[in-house]
Amino acid sequence: MAEIKLKNLTIEFGAFKAVDDVSLTVKDGEFVVYLGPSGCGKTTTLRCIAGLVQATSGEVMFDGVAVNDLSASARNIAMVFQFVSLYPHLSIKENIVFPLKARGVARPEIARKLEWVTDVFKLGDELGRYPSALPPGARQKVALARAVIRDPAVLLLDEPLSAIDEQFREEMRWELGHLQRQLGVTTIYVTHDQREAMSLADRIVLMNNSRIVQVSEPDRMFFDPVDVFAGQFIGSPSMNLIDLEPVAGGLRLGGSDVTLTAERDRVPQWALSAKRPLKLGVRPINVHLTEEPDVGVTLPVDDVFSVGRERFFSFRIGEAIHQGVDKRRSRAGSEGRVHFDPDGLLFFDAATGRRVNAEDAA
Amino acid sequence: MTGTDTPMTPDNKAQAHAVRQAELRKRSSGRLMIFGFLSPTLAILLFMVAYPIFSLVYYSFFNFSALRQTTMKPVGLGNYSFLLSDPELWGRFVFTGKFVFICVALQMLIGIFVGYQLQKNFRGRDVIFTILMMPMMLSPVVVGFLWRYMLNSEWGIVNFLLSSIGLPKVDWLGQTNAALWAAAAADTWMWTPFIVLLATAAFRGIPETIYEAAEVDGASPAYRFFRITLPMSAPVLFIALILRLIDSFKQYDLFVALTGGGPGSSTETVSYAVAKTAFSYFYTGEASALAVILLVIIIGLSMILVRHLTKMGEKY
């Protein structure tokens, strides 16, 4: 088990900065998920921790010791790759014990460990078969068994579930979380799937454009995004982002003649008096249709549609289309009273995209 | 048209007939195509392979010379029993075996080594590969003469280089053992590039993540090479081995130019012996029997190897 520390880590591929000045501490036994769009540098960071990519500058430290100069095989890590990386010419059993054999572990020890992982992963029937005979989900399970068999200090997972069928993925995700807590191994998991991140992580590291955007627990990541990117990347459907114009007595929604006021819509005072232009972020779950006349604003409503159990509606502010949740099972009409839940109003600096709070505005 | 009980009016009868004819034509056009397209190849191969081989087997039971075609004396298995009791023939098999073993071992070892080093992409790869492949572009006769020229004991470049670093000159083509190694060096020179070509392709076919997984799993470079690289490219390398084994077994051209079978008859391969018996001594019946023995060995060998190869392919 180990604590991992990244100090001002920068990785360049020629002129391209894949990772730009990233610092982070992963506590011993913690489950950290790197989340971000493709090309954001999350996988490169993981591969650098593994020792498969060299850092251009900065340090990777395990338990306070810099490991930059250690090869992957000397770092006592285990890794599961996005695309199946089992050795096709070896049986499942030989695949699983490969890391032990490569390190020259004694036979009785190998047998003992094999028995243990076979038990944990319920692989008893598969041991004699070859990887090509297994479905992708089962192959990743074998890859995971191969990764944990020698008690690595750090477990690195690079989108391990993305090549698996939806149905099996849920099951594997649950098993994976359970296993990690059971083993207590420090784990770094890379994914672009926010649902995986939300359900697995102790902490989420959100990356974009080679930099860390936000590090926090899954809940706070959702309710307390640090900027527009974080707000819009987390949550589905995505957070609505609305331009605001300060007018007398309220904030006009960009491109329309509708104004949010302090009394009716409970817009905080500091937002009304902010010196810099703001944008409003509000998640669809915080936007509803209402029929009470004193609540909400009147806006054109385009469409009402169902996604499984949930019903969404779309409304327009100027030319922009936004979404909300329809709890009242209303029908699509030309106009509707749209209510923004005051607790769900998030304000961002229109120029920088940073989140603005009461304290910042003061 | 008319009533439902008379479905076939002359009109639609003709139509149905036309449709059936078209169907037939279409089906037979496929058969016609198979027959028409295959028959030239089949005819040539039957005439140039099957017919000669059957004739060889037939002639091998006669005492017969191409020079005096009128006298064909049936001797049953006489040619075979004579050949198989001839110590000289066994000597040729031993020599051919040694030659094949040295060549295949050297070519596989060097080829795999060089191929492993050249698998990475680098600038000018195509040009360097074309240059490296040059030896196998030469006609084997030219290769034979080139090496004979370089290995001349008096003024050859090889002995000059040897003596310039203080080593004794070797009479390469004048001693049986030296001549064996000289021939092996020439064959290896010519065909190692072929193994390099195949090995490189095989190694490049192994996905990068497999190596990364192995590195993370703690495998040393040597362990990776022997437990990952070699076994994963085994089928391709085995094809290379089969081809080199068969080709060096039937090697003829090189020896004609390089050693002429000498010194004495000590560097005569089985192929060389067939040619000598048939075209120098004109013992056509005996040569036929020897050719049949050679064919049986080569066909048997390739069948065993190909079967092993298919078994290899089934595993993954």
Added chain:
Amino acid sequence: MTNSRTSTIDLATRWLILGLLVVYTIYNVGPIFWLLLSSFKSRMDLFTMPPKLFFTPDLSGYESVFGVGSAKDSASAVGVFDSLVNSVIVSVSGTSLAVFFGTLAGYVCSRFNFLGKGDFMFFVLSTRMLPPVAVLVFYHLMFARLGLADTRFGLVLVAIFANIGLATWIMKGFFDGVPKEVEQIAIVNGYTRMYAFTRLVLPMVKGGIAATAGFCFIFAWNEFAFASILTTTQAKTLPVKISAAAGSTGIEWTQICAAGVVLIIPVLVFFYLIRKHLLMGMTFGVLGRR
């Protein structure tokens, strides 16, 4: 990216590997260089000890191969140019016909199932394993009887037989790469299979046909065993003529080296052109296009 994790052992291994590669390169390229150098040496310079790297180039070797200049009248040069002409005629016509028939057979093997297809394919492949001298014992008689001995036509026949299997297998591989839908759509639209083959499929495998022709040419061009036994005077090809140059009056090394250079040039060009398909050709199409 710099790699700083090199221990002294790694460094030693790296130097050893580099050293071995250098040795191999010298072994690989040296003789080719020596061949090229010697093809320009006069008889005097050839036997000088120590060997000369710098000398006045002597073109007599090339002159005798191409039958020009003063060297063409020397005893050893008689008929050498004729043999070059024979080589060109035999390999070009043999290659064309082998590729033509091989293309037809390869198409059928790729698209149709017929009785004994597996056996046919194996029989075709087995011609790759066949030792030439074995069939030569009978060819010698057969050619004499049919009046084919020492004729270009006879050698063309041999060139077709020797390459048709290769052509069939490689072309089958290229046809396998063309989707079956190409013909299906044509037939649905009322065209014949023959039309689909000649007008649609063949243009799609043009590159493959060129690659196949390249291979067949290389093998036909370098062929020695058949040509040496089946020709005596008229139809000798260049490889056979060189080996004869090693006869009575001592070996004409300059001429042999020059002929070697002349022989390798077209092969070099073809090799470079078809380098993408090298594996397919060299392994009888057993290994696909990688």
